Structure formats: C-alpha cells, structure tokens
Amino acid sequence: MNQPNINEMRGLIARHKRWDIIFAIVGLVCLLVGILTLLALFGQLVAEGLPRLKPGFFISFPSRSAEEAGILSAWVGTTLVMLVTALAAVPLGVASAIYLEEYAPKNWLTAVIEINVTNLAGVPSIVYGLLALGLFVYQLDLGQSILSAGLTLALLILPVVIVATREALRAVPGSIREAAYALGATRWQMVSNHVLPYSQGGIMTGVIIGLSRAIGETAPIITIGALTFIAFLPHPPVTGEFPYLSFAWLKDPFTVMPIQMFNWTSRPEEAFQHNAAAAGVVLLGMTLLMNGVAIWLRYRIRKRIKW
Amino acid sequence: MISKIRKGIPALALLVAAAVAGQAQAADRIVKIDGSSTVYPVTEAVAEDFQKAKKGEIKVTVGISGTGGGFKKFCRGETDISDASRPILKKEMDACKAAGIKYIELPVAYDALTVVVNPKNDWIKSMTVDELKKIWEPAAQGKVTKWNQVNPAWPDAPIKLYGPGADSGTFDYFTEAIVGKSKSSRGDFTASEDDNVLVQGVSRDKNALGYFGYSYYSENAKKLKAVPIVEKAGKPAVSPSFDTVKNGTYQPLSRPVFIYVNASSVDKPEVREFIDYYLKSAPKLAREVKMVPLPEKAYKLAQDNFKKKKTGTGFGGEPEVGVSVEELLQREGKH
Numbered sequence: 088m089n090q091p092n093i094n095e096m097r098g099l100i101a102r103h104k105r106w107d108i109i110f111a112i113v114g115l116v117c118l119l120v121g122i123l124t125l126l127a128l129f130g131q132l133v134a135e136g137l138p139r140l141k142p143g144f145f146i147s148f149p150s151r152s153a154e155e156a157g158i159l160s161a162w163v164g165t166t167l168v169m170l171v172t173a174l175a176a177v178p179l180g181v182a183s184a185i186y187l188e189e190y191a192p193k194n195w196l197t198a199v200i201e202i203n204v205t206n207l208a209g210v211p212s213i214v215y216g217l218l219a220l221g222l223f224v225y226q227l228d229l230g231q232s233i234l235s236a237g238l239t240l241a242l243l244i245l246p247v248v249i250v251a252t253r254e255a256l257r258a259v260p261g262s263i264r265e266a267a268y269a270l271g272a273t274r275w276q277m278v279s280n281h282v283l284p285y286s287q288g289g290i291m292t293g294v295i296i297g298l299s300r301a302i303g304e305t306a307p308i309i310t311i312g313a314l315t316f317i318a319f320l321p322h323p324p325v326t327g328e329f330p331y332l333s334f335a336w337l338k339d340p341f342t343v344m345p346i347q348m349f350n351w352t353s354r355p356e357e358a359f360q361h362n363a364a365a366a367g368v369v370l371l372g373m374t375l376l377m378n379g380v381a382i383w384l385r386y387r388i389r390k391r392i393k394w
Numbered sequence: 395m396i397s398k399i400r401k402g403i404p405a406l407a408l409l410v411a412a413a414v415a416g417q418a419q420a421a422d423r424i425v426k427i428d429g430s431s432t433v434y435p436v437t438e439a440v441a442e443d444f445q446k447a448k449k450g451e452i453k454v455t456v457g458i459s460g461t462g463g464g465f466k467k468f469c470r471g472e473t474d475i476s477d478a479s480r481p482i483l484k485k486e487m488d489a490c491k492a493a494g495i496k497y498i499e500l501p502v503a504y505d506a507l508t509v510v511v512n513p514k515n516d517w518i519k520s521m522t523v524d525e526l527k528k529i530w531e532p533a534a535q536g537k538v539t540k541w542n543q544v545n546p547a548w549p550d551a552p553i554k555l556y557g558p559g560a561d562s563g564t565f566d567y568f569t570e571a572i573v574g575k576s577k578s579s580r581g582d583f584t585a586s587e588d589d590n591v592l593v594q595g596v597s598r599d600k601n602a603l604g605y606f607g608y609s610y611y612s613e614n615a616k617k618l619k620a621v622p623i624v625e626k627a628g629k630p631a632v633s634p635s636f637d638t639v640k641n642g643t644y645q646p647l648s649r650p651v652f653i654y655v656n657a658s659s660v661d662k663p664e665v666r667e668f669i670d671y672y673l674k675s676a677p678k679l680a681r682e683v684k685m686v687p688l689p690e691k692a693y694k695l696a697q698d699n700f701k702k703k704k705t706g707t708g709f710g711g712e713p714e715v716g717v718s719v720e721e722l723l724q725r726e727g728k729h
Contacts, residue, residue: 151438355684
C-alpha cells in the first residue's frame with residue numbers, strides 16, 4: 088500500500104467520524120427539546136403549586152375559598168375510574184391480542200380487524216365520549232357514573248393495550264411454542280403456560296401506557312357528565328358486613344383530577360391558579376407512580392423468566 | 395401465576411355475585427344541579443355550606459354544562475335544579491313541556507356585565523350604548539376597525555376586541571342589550587369561553603376593548619379599567635358596582651341570574667331544604683363570590699313563589715332587558 092492511499096483513507100475515516108459526532112449532537116438536541124420542555128413545565132407547576140401541596144390539600148373537598156379547597160373527591164374519583172378502566176381493558180385487550188396473534192386464521196377478515204384496531208388508536212377521544220354517552224349512559228342506563236367513565240376510558244385505551252400485547256407476544260421466540268407442541272400441549276396450554284408468562288412484562292408496559300393516557304383525559308369524561316363540584320366520596324368498596332364488598336360506588340357521581348384542574352384555571356381569583364398547578368403536580372406524580380410500578384413489576388417478572 | 399388466578403376466579407365470582415345481590419340499600423338523599431358557569435360560583439358556595447350544615451346527610455352535586463346544556467339535562471329530568479344566566483327560551487320551554495316537566499323560576503342574584511379597556515387607555519371616560527352598538531353590531535364586521543370611526547374625539551388607533559364565545563349566556567345577553575338582538579354580533583373578535591383569557595388579552599393591549607362578568611373585573615381591577623356606561627343620551631355615565639347594580643342605575647348591562655327547580659323534585663324534602671337554604675344564604679354568599687345580591691324584598695317574593703309552587707317563567711321564552719326582579723316574580727308564570 089502506498090503513502091497517498093493511506094492518507095486518503097484516513098481522511099475518509101475522519102470525515103465519517105465527523106458525521107458520526109454531528110449526528111450524535113443533533114440527536115441529543117432533539118432529545119433535549121422534549122425533556123427540557125417537560126422539565127420547564129414541571130418546574131413551573133412545582134414552583135407555582137408547591138405552597139399548596141400540604142396534607143390538607145389531599146383530604147379537603149373543593150371549596151369557594153382557594154386556601155380551603157382540596158382534591159379529595161378528585162383523586163378518589165380518578166383512582167376508582169382508573170380501577171374500572173384497568174379491570175375492563177386488560178382482560179378484553181389481552182384476550183383480543185392473544186386471539187389475533189395465536190388463534191386467528193391469516194385471512195382478509197383478520198387483516199381488516201387488525202387495520203381497524205390500529206386505526207382506533209388514533210380516533211379523537213371526544214368521539215369515544217359521544218359513543219359512550221349514547222351507549223353506556225342512555226342505552227345501557229348506567230348513568231353519569233364511575234362505571235360509565237371507567238368503561239369509556241377502557242374503550243379508549245383498548246387499541247393501545249391490544250397493539251402492545253401483540254408486540255409482546257410476538258417477542259416470544261417461535262421455538263418455545265414448537266417445544267410446547269412437541270410435548271403434546273394444546274394451543275391454550277401453550278399460551279397460558281408459556282407465551283403469556285413470558286410476555287407479561289411487555290403486556291404490563293402496554294397497559295400502563297394506556298392507563299397513563301386515560302388518567303389525563305378530560306373531554307370524554309366531561310361528555311358523559313362528570314361533575315365539577317362534588318363534596319362527598321363514593322360509597323366505600325369494602326363494607327363491615329357480609330359480603331364485605333360493595334359495588335354501590337360504581338353508580339356514584341364523580342369528578343376527576345383534570346376536570347378539577349380545568350375548573351380552577353377558569354376561576355377569576357389568582358389563588359385558584361396555584362391550586363390548579365398543585366393538582367397538576369399531583370396528577371403528574373400519579374402518572375410517574377404508575378410508570379414506576381410498571382418498571383418494578385417488569386424487572387421482577389424478567390428475573391423469574393428462565394429460557 | 396396464571397393457575398393461581400384460575401383457582402381464584404370462582405371464589406371471586408361468588409363474592410361479586412353476593413355483593414351485587416346485597417345492593418338493595420337505602421337510596422341516597424342527593425340534590426343534582428347543573429347549568430351555567432356564571433351562576434356556578436353562587437350555587438357552589440351554597441352547596442358547600444349546605445352540606446357542612448347538614449353534616450353530609452344530604453349530598454349535592456354541581457356541574458357546569460352552560461345554561462343551554464343545563465336546560466337540556468333539566469328537561470330530560472336528569473337534574474333537580476338548573477343554573478341559568480338567562481331566562482329559559484321558547485324551545486327549552488317546549489322541550490320541558492313535552493317531557494311533562496314543570497319548573498319554578500327563582501332569581502338568585504344579579505350579574506353586571508362589565509365593559510373593560512386597558513388602564514393605559516386615556517381617551518375613554520365613558521361610552522354610550524350607541525357607541526358600543528356601533529362597535530359590536532354585525533354590520534361593523536371588517537368596517538369599524540379604528541377608535542376614531544366610532545367617535546371622532548378618539549385616536550386613530552386600531553380597536554382590538556375581546557368577548558366570550560357564542561355558546562355563552564353572557565354573549566346572548568350582551569348582544570341583546572347592546573345590539574338589540576340576541577346572538578347578533580360581529581364575528582371578527584377574539585372569542586374565548588375562558589374569561590381569564592379575555593382578561594389577559596385586554597390587560598396587555600392598550601387598544602383593547604372587551605366584556606365579561608363583573609367578578610372577573612373585580613379580581614383583576616388593577617390590570618383593567620371598567621368603562622362607565624351611558625344608557626341614553628342625557629343620562630349620567632354609571633360605573634358597574636354593587637350599589638349601582640342594586641339600585642338599578644347600571645343599565646342595560648346588569649342582569650338577574652336564575653335557578654330553575656323541577657316542580658316534582660320539590661316533593662323531595664332534601665330539595666326543599668336546599669332551596670330554603672339557598673334563598674336565605676344567597677345575599678351573603680353572592681356578595682362573597684362577587685355577584686350582586688337581589689334586594690331583600692325580591693328574596694322574600696322568591697321564597698313565597700317557591701312555597702306556593704308557582705311554576706312557569708315570567709318571561710315568554712324571549713330574553714328581555716331591564717326588567718326588575720320584583721316585577722318578574724309577580725308576573726303570571728308562562729309554560
């Protein structure tokens with residue numbers, strides 16, 4: 088190899104490395120745009136709302152005076168609605184995904200269903216609200232209740248859960264399925280004993296992404312008739328006498344965190360803006376907590392999997 | 395894990411079935427209210443104190459669907475009480491009649507629509523209704539864009555207009571009182587259902603003019619200047635305040651706001667107690683939330699009407715400007 092040729096190659100490598108660095112910087116900047124915006128927003132919310140984040144804020148009902156007002160009915164409402172949403176969306180979504188991924192024949196009908204499921208994820212949430220108003224509130228006569236709201240949000244996040252679950256199922260190697268069949272397992276045994284346990288982590292992630300979306304939704308909840316002022320709690324789900332569980336809370340009127348926030352931002356008094364900011368911090372905290380739990384669960388499940 | 399869940403299912407199902415079966419418990423005593431966002435602060439204050447006074451025995455829920463949205467629910471029989479920042483309209487009366495719902499109309503306070511300009515605006519000392527009409531009527535759209543087009547004494551500067559959106563009862567009343575026809579307004583202004591947006595807009599722009607409820611002005615009085623209104627030529631300019639609204643001189647922009655009570659809900663003792671409490675505490679609570687209380691006599695008349703279960707509206711399904719509340723309460727109720 089002669090001298091000039093080596094220099095040429097060194098130049099080429101240096102040029103390529105330069106591009107490498109340029110791309111890394113561009114990528115970092117792109118990342119920072121998102122992160123810094125979120126941090127700035129969060130920082131502003133915290134700065135504005137921190138003085139209000141005292142224990143009393145969590146155990147007080149809304150009030151006309153900003154200092155006495157709290158988010159008790161809102162966070163209880165949000166928690167219960169999320170509970171109904173999770174209980175409805177997870178079994179439906181996971182079962183649909185298992186069917187589509189493991190059972191459904193590969194034909195045009197399945198293809199149509201698949202495309203529709205993916206498209207549903209992009210339907211504006213207000214449309215789900217209108218559907219739910221007609222179907223749950225009036226047709227099924229569930230009223231403007233926690234149950235209606237939970238089911239509405241469950242519909243909303245169903246596509247997300249289905250798509251994420253399918254991804255998780257697909258990540259399980261085909262050899263596992265074949266090994267199960269080789270030992271004489273039926274399809275259901277293969278799914279329930281092998282594929283599902285291995286993909287739990289991914290499914291959990293999908294569920295949490297869905298719930299994180301649902302927790303901040305306002306439009307469909309307003310459409311079905313969540314209330315703005317509510318100074319009492321739903322019936323307790325656990326009672327002192329047999330059968331210890333009560334479902335009266337499902338039919339109770341409710342409010343949720345985003346609606347409480349929205350109401351406070353539209354008040355004339357400045358002090359309510361601080362309440363709104365504080366409620367925003369709590370809502371973000373709830374979302375972070377949910378994500379945290381998901382990460383922890385995923386970590387524990389991964390550790391148990393031995394292939 | 396899955397197998398554990400599988401074993402748990404029958405037990406859980408049993409428990410659920412038992413719990414559902416055990417549902418038949420005493421019905422809640424609950425008062426349902428929905429409607430206007432303008433009336434909301436008063437109703438909320440009353441609901442808050444009422445529930446405290448009753449120690450949670452009676453539950454009250456208050457929603458904000460707007461006056462129109464509130465009447466829709468009211469005439470379907472979903473709510474006991476509807477908050478309204480304007481009287482019930484003909485088509486809403488028809489809807490209620492079709493559903494067999496009768497109602498008692500009770501004025502609870504006054505609201506003063508306030509016309510505001512920027513504090514740096516030094517040329518506006520007062521405005522006449524005619525001047526406001528020149529600015530806001532539909533014919534002004536795209537034509538009246540400068541202050542001196544309205545009054546030659548005013549500067550050659552652009553007018554920036556701010557007002558509530560077309561779904562608001564405030565918009566309905568302002569257009570009725572100023573332009574002469576409800577909902578008839580120019581469309582090229584910055585509209586927002588959130589009055590705080592309007593406050594921000596006017597407080598940042600020297601050439602701005604806007605209107606909204608009095609409470610938003612009084613909370614932001616440092617950032618805004620309220621315009622005294624001249625009702626007719628020869629009359630004095632009157633600024634909005636508790637006194638001018640109460641003594642009836644702030645015209646035509648002060649309006650009564652109402653609650654409508656479903657007449658069959660009145661049979662429920664909790665609704666009766668709530669309304670009694672409402673009319674008794676409204677003078678104090680209205681003031682607290684920056685609305686203007688009605689004269690004492692009007693609350694007395696309202697209580698009488700309620701006791702007598704006098705149904706129907708004092709209006710004929712048409713908005714009216716400048717009616718006194720006492721007169722209204724003595725009118726024959728129309729259905």
